[in-house]
Amino acid sequence: MIIYYGYCDGSGEFYIVVDSDKCSGCGKCITACPEKALELQTEFIDLEDKTVAAVKEEHRKKIKYTCEACRPDKGDTPCILACEEKAIKCIHHTNICLGRS
Amino acid sequence: MSQPSNNGVEFWRWQEYHRIMPNIKWTDKDIITAGVDVGSVGSKAAVMVNGQAYSWGITRTGSNSPESANKALDYALVDTGLKVGDLKYIVGTGYGRVNVPMANKAITEIACHAKGANYIWGSTVRTVLDVGGQDIKAIKIDETGRVVSFLMNDKCAAGTGRGMEVFADLLQIPIEEIGGISLKVEKEPEPVSCTCVAFAKTEAMGLLRKGWSKEKVLAAYTRAMAVRMANLINRVGLEKELVVTGGQSKNIGIVSRIETILGVKCLPMPNWREGGLDPMVAGALGAASLAKALYEKARKG
Numbered sequence: 001m002i003i004y005y006g007y008c009d010g011s012g013e014f015y016i017v018v019d020s021d022k023c024s025g026c027g028k029c030i031t032a033c034p035e036k037a038l039e040l041q042t043e044f045i046d047l048e049d050k051t052v053a054a055v056k057e058e059h060r061k062k063i064k065y066t067c068e069a070c071r072p073d074k075g076d077t078p079c080i081l082a083c084e085e086k087a088i089k090c091i092h093h094t095n096i097c098l099g100r101s
Numbered sequence: 102m103s104q105p106s107n108n109g110v111e112f113w114r115w116q117e118y119h120r121i122m123p124n125i126k127w128t129d130k131d132i133i134t135a136g137v138d139v140g141s142v143g144s145k146a147a148v149m150v151n152g153q154a155y156s157w158g159i160t161r162t163g164s165n166s167p168e169s170a171n172k173a174l175d176y177a178l179v180d181t182g183l184k185v186g187d188l189k190y191i192v193g194t195g196y197g198r199v200n201v202p203m204a205n206k207a208i209t210e211i212a213c214h215a216k217g218a219n220y221i222w223g224s225t226v227r228t229v230l231d232v233g234g235q236d237i238k239a240i241k242i243d244e245t246g247r248v249v250s251f252l253m254n255d256k257c258a259a260g261t262g263r264g265m266e267v268f269a270d271l272l273q274i275p276i277e278e279i280g281g282i283s284l285k286v287e288k289e290p291e292p293v294s295c296t297c298v299a300f301a302k303t304e305a306m307g308l309l310r311k312g313w314s315k316e317k318v319l320a321a322y323t324r325a326m327a328v329r330m331a332n333l334i335n336r337v338g339l340e341k342e343l344v345v346t347g348g349q350s351k352n353i354g355i356v357s358r359i360e361t362i363l364g365v366k367c368l369p370m371p372n373w374r375e376g377g378l379d380p381m382v383a384g385a386l387g388a389a390s391l392a393k394a395l396y397e398k399a400r401k402g
């Protein structure tokens with residue numbers, strides 16, 4: 001499954017996205033992250049527990065700032081480059097509107 | 102958190118209740134399982150007999166998660182003749198899931214709400230919006246109730262049940278009437294600009310001072326929250342059928358605005374007051390359903 005960690009607020013949307021089907025749980029992204037924002041967590045998939053990469057709880061509400069130094073808007077960040085399974089990506093858009101219609 | 106300014110009237114207080122499905126009888130041979138969903142605002146427990154919803158109870162979560170879990174499960178077992186010891190497998194879920202003392206296993210509420218929505222509405226559900234007491238989740242599921250993708254917005258209480266409770270108290274409108282009253286405006290006002298509950302409350306007080314009616318203020322707040330929820334759904338990708346679970350599924354002001362913004366109809370709300378399943382219990386029902394699957398898997402070895 002695709003897991004979005006992060007939030008959308010008045011300043012844009014900021015997510016780290018993990019594909020738990022692709023993730024092998026190797027932990028290379030965790031070592032690569034300069035902010036130590038990632039960890040291994042257990043997800044319940046098809047009646048089994050699977051260990052996959054996840055954003056630490058304490059970083060989920062401030063991911064915009066945690067990830068800022070890696071410039072996710074410019075392209076591949078250390079976590080993305082470290083992942084051989086292409087299981088991780090970033091969505092960082094500033095100034096998108098909250099859809100006031 | 103009753104406020105003295107409201108003379109002790111607790112406008113935020115919603116109804117705690119328990120229910121037994123009259124058409125189901127159990128024997129010792131049946132696989133009886135339970136799900137206990139300790140949310141930030143409400144604690145729900147559901148009991149299933151052979152994977153069919155049998156009884157449930159909904160109570161307010163107290164300051165102590167294990168106590169709230171016990172209280173909810175005891176409430177679900179009232180008048181059933183069942184004891185906790187009769188339950189073959191118990192799954193704990195929700196915000197307080199690690200603190201469900203009698204649970205055989207803790208599972209994230211995402212998996213449980215997905216399974217619960219699939220149980221309540223059937224295999225056509227693809228998108229589940231769960232609006233809980235303190236967070237909002239948009240979940241995409243397949244025809245078996247397996248999670249395909251999910252997004253949890255846990256930044257704050259904006260647009261959640263807790264935020265609605267704050268507004269019920271501020272506007273002195275009983276929480277169960279808040280949805281209907283928010284629709285009593287001739288023209289939909291601009292949404293409030295603040296999504297933070299504390300700031301939105303301040304903004305709402307300003308609008309009241311400007312002479313806006315309670316209905317109009319409520320409409321502006323509910324609109325802002327519905328926009329926020331619709332954005333989450335769009336991020337995971339809206340796919341029909343759409344359903345809303347959690348306490349706010351009962352807020353017609355939220356549900357109808359989401360339908361308008363997204364241009365789709367949600368599957369109809371079951372008539373939970375008269376014998377139907379309650380979408381507020383979706384997480385607990387899903388947990389009980391997964392409990393049955395896990396019990397059978399363990400028995401097979």
